[in-house]
Each structure stands twice: as structure tokens, then as C-alpha cells.
Amino acid sequence: MMNKEITMLDVTLRDGSHSMRHAFTEQQVRDVARGLEKAGIPYFEVSHGDGLGGSSLQYGFSRVDELKLIAAAREESANSKISVLILPGIGTRKDLENAASAGANMVRVATHITEADVAKQHIELSRNLGLETVGFLMMAHMAPTSVLIEQAKKLESYGAEIVYMTDSAGALLPHEVTEKVTALRENISCKIGFHAHNNLSLAMANTIAAVEAGAEFVDGSLRCLGAGSGNTQTEVMAAVFSRLGYKTGVDLYSVMDAANDVVAKFMPRPQEITGSSLIMGYSGVYSSFLLFAQEAAERYGVDEREILVQLGQMQAVGGQEDLIFEVAQQIAKEQAMLVK
Ligand SMILES: CC[C@H](O)CC(=O)C(=O)O
Numbered sequence: 001m002m003n004k005e006i007t008m009l010d011v012t013l014r015d016g017s018h019s020m021r022h023a024f025t026e027q028q029v030r031d032v033a034r035g036l037e038k039a040g041i042p043y044f045e046v047s048h049g050d051g052l053g054g055s056s057l058q059y060g061f062s063r064v065d066e067l068k069l070i071a072a073a074r075e076e077s078a079n080s081k082i083s084v085l086i087l088p089g090i091g092t093r094k095d096l097e098n099a100a101s102a103g104a105n106m107v108r109v110a111t112h113i114t115e116a117d118v119a120k121q122h123i124e125l126s127r128n129l130g131l132e133t134v135g136f137l138m139m140a141h142m143a144p145t146s147v148l149i150e151q152a153k154k155l156e157s158y159g160a161e162i163v164y165m166t167d168s169a170g171a172l173l174p175h176e177v178t179e180k181v182t183a184l185r186e187n188i189s190c191k192i193g194f195h196a197h198n199n200l201s202l203a204m205a206n207t208i209a210a211v212e213a214g215a216e217f218v219d220g221s222l223r224c225l226g227a228g229s230g231n232t233q234t235e236v237m238a239a240v241f242s243r244l245g246y247k248t249g250v251d252l253y254s255v256m257d258a259a260n261d262v263v264a265k266f267m268p269r270p271q272e273i274t275g276s277s278l279i280m281g282y283s284g285v286y287s288s289f290l291l292f293a294q295e296a297a298e299r300y301g302v303d304e305r306e307i308l309v310q311l312g313q314m315q316a317v318g319g320q321e322d323l324i325f326e327v328a329q330q331i332a333k334e335q336a337m338l339v340k
């Protein structure tokens with residue numbers, strides 16, 4: 001039986017920005033965009049890893065201005081729609097207007113799982129600009145399903161047309177995804193999306209669980225290029241959903257070519273599940289903290305896993321990147337006291 005449709009959204013050029021230390025060149029973006037367009041990927045996202053306006057000392061400076069990258073991607077894609085991510089408090093109304101002028105069709109307004117209230121203004125603006133509008137709830141493992149539902153209802157009431165549940169830490173297990181997406185399906189009427197990270201090697205399994213429970217939009221990245229161990233692998237997802245009898249509209253060989261002939265050629269390291277990214281999934285730490293934790297571990301001579309475990313215990317959230325260095329410094333101090 002081949003009927004059920006799902007919509008794939010590729011985040012290589014946004015979540016992959018974390019893994020690239022925000023150093024995408026215009027040529028890389030053009031090549032990936034052309035590959036995704038050729039493969040028939042219906043949506044792909046282009047922004048700084050931390051969303052519009054993310055280029056900063058706190059999150060890392062972009063090598064090339066994201067508006068230039070969005071405009072370049074637009075030139076390469078006639079059919080694929082371009083999404084941008086925005087975190088209220090980082091990206092401004094002006095950033096959103098500029099992204100729309102540069103060619104964005106969709107805006108995903110991202111907040112921590114308990115903070116949907118702060119998305120209202122950006123969702124309303126996005127709707128007024130005529131953009132497809134998504135509410136994107138991050139770090140979903142940190143709240144019970146009742147809170148997820150309450151927050152999703154808020155996003156829907158502000159005008160979100162799609163609500164995403166985001167496993168930012170790659171910490172959710174398949175039965176938890178099933179339970180949460182089922183509850184979303186029963187409680188909101190807009191479409192549901194799911195975004196995974198592969199820190200526990202569960203991104204594909206969790207994405208299947210989400211779709212079987214009612215998600216219609218699913219994120220992936222080519223060769224998993226994304227924060228932590230990366231995302232559900234786009235080209236694998238195209239193959240798996242085809243085997244499961246879903247229609248994606250994506251051409252398998254072309255999307256494999258984009259992954260292997262384009263992205264694999266410039267990615268700085270393979271997206272493996274290392275000791276650290278495994279701990280991120282295990283302890284529930286924001287995937288984009290990975291490279292910061294590695295840097296902090298090196299600077300203070302401590303085990304990066306210790307830093308991540310403590311960040312998990314502290315329930316650190318996005319925006320608290322400076323905490324990573326404070327925690328590393330504290331661990332180093334404690335270790336020095338023990339030696340004395
Ligand atoms: C910092 C934004 C973040 O990378 C968004 C995202 O993809 C996630 O929470 O997984």
C-alpha cells in the first residue's frame with residue numbers, strides 16, 4: 001500500500017552550521033541547495049545554527065552573512081521551499097523581514113519546551129509576512145507530555161500552522177516519542193513535525209515512531225551533518241520511508257549524490273557517536289554544546305564528559321553556552337584541590 005505522504009525538511013544548511021562552526025561558504029550552500037532541489041526535497045533550512053541573528057561571540061560568528069546564503073540558496077532552487085529558524089531573543093523582527101526579502105518561504109520560531117509564550121510576536125509577524133509558520137519546541141525531553149500539549153496549544157493559538165516537537169539532546173526513546181506525538185495528535189489540529197538528534201543512535205527509529213504516531217513533517221540532514229551526533233540522515237530517511245510505503249517525492253539516488261558527492265567532501269569530521277555525544281543523549285544536554293564542551297575541556301584540562309554530565313544535572317538550556325566554560329573551570333579547580 002503506497003498512499004500516506006510525509007514531508008521531508010532538510011536541515012543540513014542550518015543544523016549543520018553547528019558542526020561546521022558556522023563556516024559555510026556561498027559555494028557550499030549553492031552546491032547543497034542544487035543537490036536538494038534536484039532530489040525533490042520539498043523544504044530545506046538555511047540560517048546560522050542558532051537561527052537568524054545567531055552570528056555572535058556567544059554562539060560563533062558566521063563566515064558568510066546568512067542573508068547572502070539564503071539568497072544564494074534561493075537562486076539555486078526553483079521548487080524547494082526555503083525555511084529559516086529564529087529564536088526570539090536572538091533573531092529580531094528585522095532579521096525575519098530581511099530573510100523573507102532574501103527568499104525564505106517558511107519560518108520556524110523556536111523556543112525552549114516551556115517557553116512558547118515568547119514566540120507570539122514572531123509567529124504573528126511571520127503570518128503577516130505571508131510565510132508558512134512553524135512553532136518549534138526544543139529540548140522536548142525536559143518536560144512531561146502535559147506541558148508539551150499546553151505549550152503546543154499556545155503556539156497553535158498564536159497562528160502556527162505546524163508544531164514541531166524537537167529532541168534537541170537526542171535523549172528521547174522511541175516509546176516516549178510515540179506517547180508524545182500521539183498526545184499532540186489528539187490535542188491540536190495543526191500539522192505536527194519531528195526533529196531528531198542521533199546521540200543515542202535512535203534518530204531514525206524515533207522519526208519512524210513520530211510518523212507512525214501522526215507526524216507529517218520530518219527533519220533530516222545529509223550525512224547527518226548537525227549538532228552533536230547530527231540528525232536523522234536525510235538520504236537514509238528517504239530510503240526507509242520508501243520501504244515503509246510512504247510517499248516523500250524524493251529521488252533516492254539524487255539525494256544520495258547530494259550527501260556523498262557534495263556534503264561528504266566538505267564536512268570537517270564524520271558524524272560519529274563519540275563518548276561525548278553519547279553522554280549528551282544519556283544526560284539530556286543540548287546537542288549544540290558539543291564543540292564548546294570540547295573546547296572548554298581542552299582549555300581547562302578536564303574530561304569533557306564530566307562537563308556534559310554536570311550540564312545535564314543543571315538542566316542547562318540553549319543560550320547558556322558561557323556556563324560550559326564556568327563548569328569546566330570549576331571541575332578543574334576541584335580536581336586541583338584533590339591533588340593538594
Ligand atoms: C540553537 C538552535 C537549535 O540548534 C535548534 C535545533 O535544531 C534543536 O534544538 O535541535
Ligand SMILES: [Mn+2]
Nearest residue numbers: 015168195227
Ligand atoms: Mn537540531
